[in-house]
Every structure is written in C-alpha cells, then in structure tokens.
Amino acid sequence: MKLTRRKLIVGGVLGGGALLVGWWFAKDRDRLGDRTVFKARMGEVALNGWVKVGRDGSITVAAPRAEMGQGIHSALAALVAEEMDAKWSDVRVEDAADLNVYRNVEILIDGLPFSPEETGRMIDVAKWAGSRVSGLLGVVATGGSTSVRDAWEPMRLAGASARDLLLRAAAAKAGVDRKTLTVVESEVRDAAGKKIATYGELAATLGALQPLRDVPVKKAGEFRLIGKPLPRIDVPAKVMGTAGYGTDVRLPDMLYAAIANCPTFGGKTKGFSLPSAGLPKGIVKVIELPTAIAVVADSWWRANKFLTGGDLRLNWDAGPNAGLDSRAIAADYAGLLKDGKPKLTRSRGADTPPADAKFLPATYTAPYLAHATMEPMNCTSLLDRGALTIWMPNQSSSLMRYVGAKEAGLDQDKVTVHTTYLGGGFGRRAEVDLVRQAVALAKALPGKPIQVLWSREEDIQHDFYRPMATARFVADIPADPKALPGWTVRLVGQSASSQFPGRVLGIGETGDPDGNSVENPPYAFARYRLDAIVPQGPVPVGFWRSVGHSHTAFFDECFLDEVAIAMGRDPLELRRALLKDKPRHLAVLDAVAKASGWGTPLPAATGRGIALRASFGSIVAQVAEVAVEGRTIRVRKVFCAIGCGIVVNPAIVRAQMESGIVYGLSAALHGRITIKGGAVEQANFPDYDAVRMADMPAVETILVESKDAPLGGVGEPGTPPIAPAVGNAIFAATGKRLRNLPFELK
Amino acid sequence: MVALTINGERRDVDAEPDKPLLWVLRENLGLVGTKFGCGVAACGACTVHVDGVATRSCSVPLDQVAGKSVTTIEGLGGDRIHAAQLAWIELQVPQCGYCQPGFIMAAAALLAEKPKPTDADIDSALTNICRCGTYQSIRKAVHRAAEMAGARR
Ligand code: FES
Ligand code: FES
Numbered sequence: 001m002k003l004t005r006r007k008l009i010v011g012g013v014l015g016g017g018a019l020l021v022g023w024w025f026a027k028d029r030d031r032l033g034d035r036t037v038f039k040a041r042m043g044e045v046a047l048n049g050w051v052k053v054g055r056d057g058s059i060t061v062a063a064p065r066a067e068m069g070q071g072i073h074s075a076l077a078a079l080v081a082e083e084m085d086a087k088w089s090d091v092r093v094e095d096a097a098d099l100n101v102y103r104n105v106e107i108l109i110d111g112l113p114f115s116p117e118e119t120g121r122m123i124d125v126a127k128w129a130g131s132r133v134s135g136l137l138g139v140v141a142t143g144g145s146t147s148v149r150d151a152w153e154p155m156r157l158a159g160a161s162a163r164d165l166l167l168r169a170a171a172a173k174a175g176v177d178r179k180t181l182t183v184v185e186s187e188v189r190d191a192a193g194k195k196i197a198t199y200g201e202l203a204a205t206l207g208a209l210q211p212l213r214d215v216p217v218k219k220a221g222e223f224r225l226i227g228k229p230l231p232r233i234d235v236p237a238k239v240m241g242t243a244g245y246g247t248d249v250r251l252p253d254m255l256y257a258a259i260a261n262c263p264t265f266g267g268k269t270k271g272f273s274l275p276s277a278g279l280p281k282g283i284v285k286v287i288e289l290p291t292a293i294a295v296v297a298d299s300w301w302r303a304n305k306f307l308t309g310g311d312l313r314l315n316w317d318a319g320p321n322a323g324l325d326s327r328a329i330a331a332d333y334a335g336l337l338k339d340g341k342p343k344l345t346r347s348r349g350a351d352t353p354p355a356d357a358k359f360l361p362a363t364y365t366a367p368y369l370a371h372a373t374m375e376p377m378n379c380t381s382l383l384d385r386g387a388l389t390i391w392m393p394n395q396s397s398s399l400m401r402y403v404g405a406k407e408a409g410l411d412q413d414k415v416t417v418h419t420t421y422l423g424g425g426f427g428r429r430a431e432v433d434l435v436r437q438a439v440a441l442a443k444a445l446p447g448k449p450i451q452v453l454w455s456r457e458e459d460i461q462h463d464f465y466r467p468m469a470t471a472r473f474v475a476d477i478p479a480d481p482k483a484l485p486g487w488t489v490r491l492v493g494q495s496a497s498s499q500f501p502g503r504v505l506g507i508g509e510t511g512d513p514d515g516n517s518v519e520n521p522p523y524a525f526a527r528y529r530l531d532a533i534v535p536q537g538p539v540p541v542g543f544w545r546s547v548g549h550s551h552t553a554f555f556d557e558c559f560l561d562e563v564a565i566a567m568g569r570d571p572l573e574l575r576r577a578l579l580k581d582k583p584r585h586l587a588v589l590d591a592v593a594k595a596s597g598w599g600t601p602l603p604a605a606t607g608r609g610i611a612l613r614a615s616f617g618s619i620v621a622q623v624a625e626v627a628v629e630g631r632t633i634r635v636r637k638v639f640c641a642i643g644c645g646i647v648v649n650p651a652i653v654r655a656q657m658e659s660g661i662v663y664g665l666s667a668a669l670h671g672r673i674t675i676k677g678g679a680v681e682q683a684n685f686p687d688y689d690a691v692r693m694a695d696m697p698a699v700e701t702i703l704v705e706s707k708d709a710p711l712g713g714v715g716e717p718g719t720p721p722i723a724p725a726v727g728n729a730i731f732a733a734t735g736k737r738l739r740n741l742p743f744e745l746k
Numbered sequence: 747m748v749a750l751t752i753n754g755e756r757r758d759v760d761a762e763p764d765k766p767l768l769w770v771l772r773e774n775l776g777l778v779g780t781k782f783g784c785g786v787a788a789c790g791a792c793t794v795h796v797d798g799v800a801t802r803s804c805s806v807p808l809d810q811v812a813g814k815s816v817t818t819i820e821g822l823g824g825d826r827i828h829a830a831q832l833a834w835i836e837l838q839v840p841q842c843g844y845c846q847p848g849f850i851m852a853a854a855a856l857l858a859e860k861p862k863p864t865d866a867d868i869d870s871a872l873t874n875i876c877r878c879g880t881y882q883s884i885r886k887a888v889h890r891a892a893e894m895a896g897a898r899r
Binding site: 067068069070071229231232234235236237238239240241242243245247248250299300301302372373374375376421422423424425426453455456651655658659660661662663666684685686690691692693694696698699 | 762765766769773776778779780781782783784785786788789791818819820827831834835838839840841842843844845846847850868869870872873874875876877878879880881882883884885
C-alpha cells in the first residue's frame, strides 16, 4: 500500500461544448488538495482538500461518493478519522464538489473492457484510451464497487496530513517538539500524556500552515477504527425520518412536474390536447419535450392526476420500434448463439478436446431486469440568471453537471450539483435522463425551482435494463473422471458499456461487451473458449448491480454443476480441483462449505447448492439451502463467505452481502421485464415484485480476511452467486435443472 | 377544509378530498418523512398510523381520515424516541433508508398490538418492500424493540 503508486487520471476538460481529453499521471498525493479546495463555513477551517475542523470540535470529511445505502460515507470518513486519531462521534461528512482531487480513478481502471489478467493494466488503459468514450469517465462517480478502493490511499493520506498539520500547530502553541506529541480521541497530548489542546481548540491557531504531502500513514497492525463495526453516520437521521432524499428537496415557490414518457422505446411526442374546460386548479403548464410530456403544477399529486386522469390527451409517434417484442428478440438471440459473429473471443488451455471426451451441451437464458430503486426517479433544478443548480440523488455529479450544462447551454462553472441521499442506486442513478428532463423544464420556466418526479410506473417502464442474455455451453467431459473438464461458451447479450457513453455524449454504440461479462472464470479448465456476441438494439440497457456478472455467474456456475454431475463428482470437490492453484478462492470456498455443513444430510425435498464468483476485486462463495413444496421454492438459508482483502467495516460488509443476496434473489425468484408492442409490459411492484420479509432466508456471512490481498469491493459481489446457488439447490432438491431466470417449477 | 389530528396536533387542511393522505402529509403539511414508493399500496413506504392502525397512506384519501388521528414517523413515540427507533439504531438497520420510516411505523403498530411478536407475526405484519434487503436486521430489531419496550414499562 505505497502512497507513491502512480495512477493514471483521465480528466474530461470541457470547453465550448467540445470534449477535450486531458491525460496525466497523478500520484495519490496529488489528490490531497490545498486548504482552499474544501470550502469552510463559519467556525471551520480546512486542513486540506478532504477535511475540515470546527471550533466546536467537529471533523468534517469530504464525501465525493454517493450514499445509496452502502455505508460509504461512514467507510470513507473512517479512513480519514483513523489517520487523524479522531474521536468517531466528532466525525461528519459533507457532499464534495465536483473537483479533480475527488475523481474516482478506480472506476476508470475497472471500466476497461479487458480482463485484468489478460495484459498489464497500463497497457489496457492505453488501449482503452483510444476509444472515444474515455474523456468523461475520469469522474466523480460511484459505482463498480470502487469507492473504498479508490479512496484507500488518498483519504488515508488526507487524514495523516491533517493530523500532522494540527500537531505542528499544537507544537508551536506548547513550544515543544512535534515528534513528542500524541493524539488520543481528537486530543493532542504531550510526552507526559498531558492534554495540550483538542483539535477543535487548535482550529483557530493554524495561521498559514500548509498541509504536507509526504506524511506516513499507519501500517495495517496499527488500525484503531478500520476493521471495527463503527456506527454509521447516516443511521440516526434515516431512523428518525429526517434524512433528506431527492424527493424531499423543498425550495421556496417550488413547482412539481409529473412525467409521461413516450411508451415505446425510440418513440416521440406528437402533441397533446387540453380539455375544453382548460387547466384544472394548480396546474401551471403542460410542456412537450421530445420524448415526454410534463405537467407542471403546485403539487405533484395534482400534476400526476391531470397527466394520467384522461382529461389531458397525449399523442405519441410510436416510432420505429412499435413492433418490438422481447420474445422475438429472444428468438433472434437463439439464432445468434448459432451463427452470430463474436465481438470478442478469449481462449486458453488446449485447442481441442481430448479424443475420448464426451460432450455436454446446455443453453441458459436470463431476462431483462429493472432496477426498481425504492426512491422513484427524481431531479430538482433551478435555472436562474444564467446559473443552474441541481439537487439530485445521483451516482455521478460530474456527469450530471456535464449534461446539465449542455442542456442549459451554460459553461460547467455555472452549474452546481447537490447530491442528496439516494433511496437506492444499483446503477440506475448513473444515468443522465432525469437531469436532462429536469433542465429542459427549468429552461421552460426560468427562475422557478422544479422537482421532476416519476411515478413507479414510469420508473419500471423507462429504465435502462439489465440486458437479456443467453449462453450456449458445450463441455468436454473427459473419460478419466479425475481429469479436468473443458468448455466452450457462446454468450449473447447487449452491453451497457456499449450504450452508456452514447447516451451521455450523443454518439452511437461502441459495440464493446461489458468488461465484466467476459472476465475469464478462475477455474483451471483443460480447455476454455468464450465467444461474446454483442447485439445492438433499441432496448435501453444499463448497469444493474454487478452488471455482467449478474447473469454470467448464473450461467457459468449452474453449468459447472451440470459438468460435475455428468462427471460423477461432487460440485464442491470439482470446484476445489479447478481452483487448486488459487489459494484465496479456495479459502473462501472452504469457509462457506464448512459453515453450511456441506455434505451433511438434509430433510427430503431440500437441497444445497453452491456457487462462487470473483467480481469487483472480491471473491464470494455462497451455499443456498432450498426447500421445494409443490411448485413453491423456499430459500431457507444462505451461507455467504467473502474475501475482500482488508475489511474496513465488518458490519457494512455483512450488510452489503445480505443486500446483494436479496437483490439477486428478488431477481431470481420474481424479476422479469418483457416487451410487447415496443413497450414494457410490467408497471409496478404487483407485477415486478421483490423478496419480502416472509421469503427472507436466514443469511450467515463469513468474512475471510487477508491483510495482504488488495482491497476488494463489497457493494456488488454479493449479488452474482445467489441465483446459481439457488438453481443448484433446486436441482439437488428435485433433480430438475432450471436453466432460465426467473426460476419457475412446472 | 378537513380537520384531523396529526402527531397530536389538530390541523385544518385545505386540499381536495380525494387527495391521498401521503400527499397531504408531504405537500400540505411539510412532513416528508413518509415516503412515496409505489402509489398503489404495494410497498409500504408510505405507512403511517391512523387511529393507531398501520395504514398505507398513498391509498387513503383525505376525506376518509377526517376527524381521525394520524401519526407519522416525525411524531412516533411522542416526546421520546420510540423503542423501535432505538432498536433500529442499535442494530444499524438502514441501508439507503428510504423504506425505513414505513417499516418502523409498521413495526410500531405490530408492537402495540403484540408486545412480544413471533417471527410469524413479523412475517405477516411487515409486508413492506426493502430493495436494499435489510429484512434480516429488521426482524432482529423488532425483537430487540420488544425487549426494550418491555424494560421501559
Ligand atoms: S407508496 Fe404506499 S404502499 Fe407504496
Ligand atoms: S433500506 Fe433501502 S429500500 Fe430499505
């Protein structure tokens, strides 16, 4: 964990509407920032770009990542507090501005459409730099389970540098050598352990002291806060009902907009007709946007009632996709499985199967999925005297600012983005559709703050969906049951990475697969070949918690079970054999096997299934215990082991595993978006349901810590293994192999 | 004008009689702790108490609550923090937190009716959705709140 590691930062430099891309190599210490970066309020002083101290003793940490439930504000603040030796209850967080020091470098590296093991990372970066999308991705963004990995070095340095600055002030005040001072719970003490001053008392004495960039950070054994289940900073407000989400933004004279998006993908608006009685009470204006009609009113309920009540007639041009049908798309994909031209091919091991091998084929499918964040989509904006202000639950303030400025025709320095708490993100809130809509309405009604809020129906029907996908495997089953199997797989599915840059920049698809849908599995197959076919099409697809892994883990891990069974081997034992040179994977697999009592007897009609997936730098293995009663699938227990390197906050890691499991289980048992006549057929929770309390399995999480392994992400890796673990358990319970999601027993 | 009691205070609301209580709270009364999730009584994010009964406020028009007593997350527990809220903090239940006011209101109504709820009671009373998947912590927190309330009594 050297602080001098060089990282490549990509900055989007935007001038005159043109995108220029600035490249430079930055050291982590270049991200420290000076004392002017983090704006201080009355009674506060900034120590560097990341931390302020108040005279009241408060320590405020800049949080450039969005708090969407993953506890990131608390995890990031703990990195700073650790190095400062701060008292945890003094620590607060504040939304950070969209500035270079806060940019997420890790998300950029992780976003490469190449397997990390394939070539050196820097070579990958250079390759990826050639693609026209790169400029915008060096951004203040939250996703890819990258936040702690990105912040690990710069934020610990910020804490260490802040501590050093305060100690220099204390040494001057007491007339002693700085080296003799210690800090306990925000209090600076002299060599004899006597109090000199608290951090709060020192705040007024800093003068012109400047932060140093070459300050050592603690070694792993010295941590006091990292590794502890510290209470989360955001919890009390969320329990008292005072946490402010996007929908809770209230501004003087604010108006509300309800939205009807054109029902078909790619369709347009074609006017509207007002009722002869005129506008009802409270309705301010009906505004036609290119693909949506907005009713603006003094109340969202009034706006939505008028919009959906039937008095306002909306006219649509259904556009070129009026006949779009997901069943027809699925049929196309079946054809592409046979003869589609791969965009990417990857292979290793032997070129041909052994002469005595038998072949085992199977085809799997997964549907489109919506994100269904608990807080419906919204964005509040105000365009006033050439300045645009945006209040928004979002996963990338850089992107929102860029798109907001473009839509308003302003320079980016005239745009401010306030990131509220997010009522769920899961990838949906990295999208820029809401900000575009909100700013278009703000332009129509300048000087008035407007809150755009979508109904749940709009949310489900106008999402950027997890791509529908299918895979065709053929395994080589060697005659010698002790030999290792091989397989080939052809994968067909749209790619969010291919579409997303186009949505932001207004360009076409890049055609690249989602990087993590084509990651090589860790297994030592005798032969392995992947052909990825990336169809393009009008269905908008996006980043859905764990992205490509959300379906490829289901395909791979269920098929691996089929291979084990065809070879007459135990699914755990075969995985162990295939991982024998991967000690970290093995440790995680063994931990979950042991906790779950793998191999011990279960009641009738009950089965255990195992699955393992490495994603976002972490390794997760799960065992699901499933009971089948008639056609009902009951997931009773889930054991989950995670190896994510150093654990910053064990309580948050456990919570994220449970969360990822429920999200994946909701999809595996209920989730399916279908399209007919160019429009999504589902509309609200009654037909796009989620796991609820009564279906919640007991989850037991085991943390497999390894102090020398690189930090892994935790927000997403819990999701991929659950569907295959359940699928494999259903097979164990019933002998039925379900190869299509969501699971249905006939 | 419709008169009702909100968090112990009498309020006169000037709104359409068919306006759902959820939107009356959020728009007319400035009480934004109660959340909009689905609008069709399917998710429970909007749960409040109407005369002590857990109610999905998105689907109850204002005129149906005329003269009744409504409690929201802002008024839960009166002057002191409700045992459910204490337990929720102790067990660090929320993730994104958006669903939590609704869950806490549903849990508080359950605890009022059944001070020592079983797991089955929890399953049948707490049918809300949490997309972040905090169900396991919520279950523990309801049991913990039952203990805490017992100790307070
Ligand atoms: S908003 Fe009322 S139940 Fe969902
Ligand atoms: S905590 Fe996010 S929906 Fe429940």
